[in-house]
Amino acid sequence: MNSYDVIIIGGGAAGMTAGIYTSREMLSTLLIEKRMTGGLAAEIELIENYPGFPEGTTGMDLMDKMRNQAQKFGVKIAEFEEVISVKPGAGNEIIVQTVKEEKHSVEYSAYSVIVASGTVPKPLNIPGEKEFRGRGISYCATCDGPLYKDKQVAVIGCGNSGLQEGESLLKHAKSVTFVAFSPYMVGSKILQERIKKNKKARFFLNHRLISINGDEFVDSITVKDRNNSQEKKLKVSGVFIYKGFLPATDFLKKAEIKLDEVGYIETNDKMETSIPGIYAVGDIRSKMVRQIDVACGEATTAAVAASHQIQILK
Numbered sequence: 001m002n003s004y005d006v007i008i009i010g011g012g013a014a015g016m017t018a019g020i021y022t023s024r025e026m027l028s029t030l031l032i033e034k035r036m037t038g039g040l041a042a043e044i045e046l047i048e049n050y051p052g053f054p055e056g057t058t059g060m061d062l063m064d065k066m067r068n069q070a071q072k073f074g075v076k077i078a079e080f081e082e083v084i085s086v087k088p089g090a091g092n093e094i095i096v097q098t099v100k101e102e103k104h105s106v107e108y109s110a111y112s113v114i115v116a117s118g119t120v121p122k123p124l125n126i127p128g129e130k131e132f133r134g135r136g137i138s139y140c141a142t143c144d145g146p147l148y149k150d151k152q153v154a155v156i157g158c159g160n161s162g163l164q165e166g167e168s169l170l171k172h173a174k175s176v177t178f179v180a181f182s183p184y185m186v187g188s189k190i191l192q193e194r195i196k197k198n199k200k201a202r203f204f205l206n207h208r209l210i211s212i213n214g215d216e217f218v219d220s221i222t223v224k225d226r227n228n229s230q231e232k233k234l235k236v237s238g239v240f241i242y243k244g245f246l247p248a249t250d251f252l253k254k255a256e257i258k259l260d261e262v263g264y265i266e267t268n269d270k271m272e273t274s275i276p277g278i279y280a281v282g283d284i285r286s287k288m289v290r291q292i293d294v295a296c297g298e299a300t301t302a303a304v305a306a307s308h309q310i311q312i313l314k
Contacts, residue, residue, distance in 0.1 A: 012039020
């Protein structure tokens, strides 16, 4: 079994920050990410509210810098390796089981595990959602926006994620239709004002998306007006979905960690979960605000707390 002082699950901003701190404390640190490192932050085209970047920065650039910094201090990064189980082991060990692309299982042990696994897009559970995934449905405008140059697309959701990604799409698409269940946009005012001024943006607020339509690829969506129940079919070639997220906690079932009513991990002010030696930081944690700088602060707290605890155990 491969043993480390600290294992971090998740390669987004929270995971990278935790790794920077634990590795600087000379603790052997393994960071495991089931995809490529960067997380949801890497998919944001323009980040304007992260301190130290008055002109803004791209999510990809910010996360590249964090990764380079973590590796500089000695963090070992394992990409495309998915954690399937976390559970207490003998003595003070925490056992982490993973599966790689080759489908063979690997077991690791550590004194401390910092969970920074983040969230996954919430399914809409409507006709066409599964059928057209990857064939007109996307969850990342930064990734796929250029594919829709001079085409009509729809953004589902008008929170910060939907508006940020919609603003990116407006640079490429012929038109962007914003569909929101609520009668008003809930994203930040500065984003709302910029998008409202763009002539290529149109809005269907207080509408429910009821189906995504097409043959081999998406060619339209059907929405229903919540005021009068009137249905409209809107011609689009792409659908970008930002209807919220669900916590990525399935792999924690064996650990029996305490979760809130939605499924996010509950912690104390040291980011400790209900299981000794396991911490939770970032979007996976039960809290009010989910922002990159908040995730970094939580990761710092968890890393310092874990470092102190490991010094006692060792």
